[in-house]
Amino acid sequence: MTSPRPLRIAVLGASGYTGADLVRLALTHPRIEIAALSANAKAGQTMAQVWPHFAPYPDLPRLVAAEAIDYAGIDAVFGCLPHAASAALLGTLKGPRIIDLSADFRLKDADVYASWYGGAHPAPQLLSGAVYGLTEFARDALPGAGLVACPGCYPTAVLLALLPLVGAGAVSPANITVNALSGVSGSGRSLKEANLFTEVAEAVHPYGIGAHRHMPEMEQQLAAAAGAPVTISFTPHLVPMNRGELVTCIVEATRPIGDLRAILAARYAAEPFVHLLPEGVAPATRMVRGSNHVVVNVFADRIPGRAIVIAAIDNLVKGSSGQAMQNFNLMFGLPETMGLEAAPLFP
Template sequence: MTSTQTIRAAVLGASGYTGADLIRLAARHPNIEITALIAKAHAGQPLAKVYPHFASLDLPALVTSDEVDWNEVDVAFCGLPHGTAHSEIAKLPENVKVVDMSADFRLRDLGTYAQWYGGEHGAPELADGAVYGLTEHYRDAIADARLVACPGCYPTAVLLALLPLAKTGLIATDGIIIDAKSGVSGAGRSLKQNILFSEAGEGLSPYGVGTHRHVPEIEQELGAAAGTSVTVNFTPHLVPMTRGELCTCYVQLGTGKTADDARQGLEDAYAGSPFVRVVEEGVIPATQHVRGSNYCHIGVFADRIPGRAIVISTIDNLVKGSAGQALQNFNVMYGLDETTALEQLPLFP
């Protein structure tokens, strides 16, 4: 497509954090015109009333999905909760492309979806054609997709760190332990007791121990890369900060392999990827190094236990872990430069 072409976009779930961050990024995209903002609970209100930081933008008012003229939409970004997104996406005209930030189309096995998300999938006819939206590993399929299912924030950080290693045998696929930590924005904007300031502040707490819904997504992709069934030990933690995510992965190296081999394997895998940076030996990735950006930093360290390594990855959970990756996938879908509207550097301090 030409770089001057205008693509008309709708945002479903525009009042949530992921929807809002998508709007923030898309507002500076030279090819996107936002023609519809959908937020059922806030329909009829200007977006600036829900998010005052958008007051300087000329955006349409929030509406319900039924009020949208879908003939005026080319692509829909979906930031709705899991269990809701699939039914809304199923209603969209077939000519509207979809970039979904929910969990509803990430899992290829719909039985696994029902097991982990508590109900049967509402649009199985669409699930077969959905492409998993981890941009760095599925670019070719994304380019031809009508529906792209963006990964969860934890799987994004974990899979960017481990997929190339599992695929090439640089690590073993058993004995993987993942210690993950995320900021409070990952829990969404709805009122929950555990994310109240006085409950989440000044403390660190694990949650979803042994039962987090991102586990089957991680296992699905690692298994596909390695060509064998994979089971991981994954525990997430809530950190009293707004943005940011850091995953520390403890892995068994492949026979005869070293941490240096693993680092080189990652460097080779991401040589053509503008947003993934394998940091120099001895540099420790930290959430403040990527905050507000679409970057992922990955570091590799030899464990003091022989034959094992520690792989650390960090992202901004709302950008590379959600809205930024969605826009990156959009760029690939429309043949645009992958970095368009995502060039902003991390915000520091």
């Protein structure tokens, strides 16, 4: 029997952390052929010159400008470009199915996008047709999708922790507070003074206080589950580690903690990547490092009527490239876990 042909992909922005992690995952995916890699500022270089850990893979395509790629015959394009630049380019492509890892197609309202991202949306005509690719809640829409917007890393963790509870009416959508911790890779690879070793090491600091761009994305999805507007309090913190993310969500529970656990257990019982931990076990980033897995748990607060829901992910895998690959698999009718079977790294 003839083997099915490989699916040819292009990765735009392969010189960034998410692009590089996508290439890492694609190398072991049995149905993927990496046909093109772009990195405009590093065009002409090999992946090994930009990323030494790809030295054992000399056959990877040389980096080129995104505009120089011949997209004919490309089955899927993974956009790992900054916001605005992503939509400006991807909005012009015809033919390949698009999986975008930027923020450009996550928000359905172009005016909301403009208010949070500082400019008019480059391709507003595409917003209504984009599928919000939180895989566990988008399976029915992914097979026919031509454009998938992968969630941000913080929304991935927060929504997986809260969507089943909000949707079941088990927590109040009116009073949600989230404190989040992320490794430095979440800030990207570009040179920034705040990301220098001496600035980051032995310190933890908040950023985007009261105005982080992932807030409207979380509120959009939570409001859809609640059937009513949702406004959250969200404060992210940068911690001195390379990768990993942990979110602590403080909510007002309308049901006993046991019911909240039961809701999460039922919702994620058949999920290959989302796991409710045993009662009393706190999620930690080391449980998921380097993997597409998510760990979540719920605890009673000492204040009556409140609950604490905690989730941990790897920000570069389930929070970015791994979820993109998970969406790719479902878009092309492949087993959802294909290329994502690696267990977490420990220690």
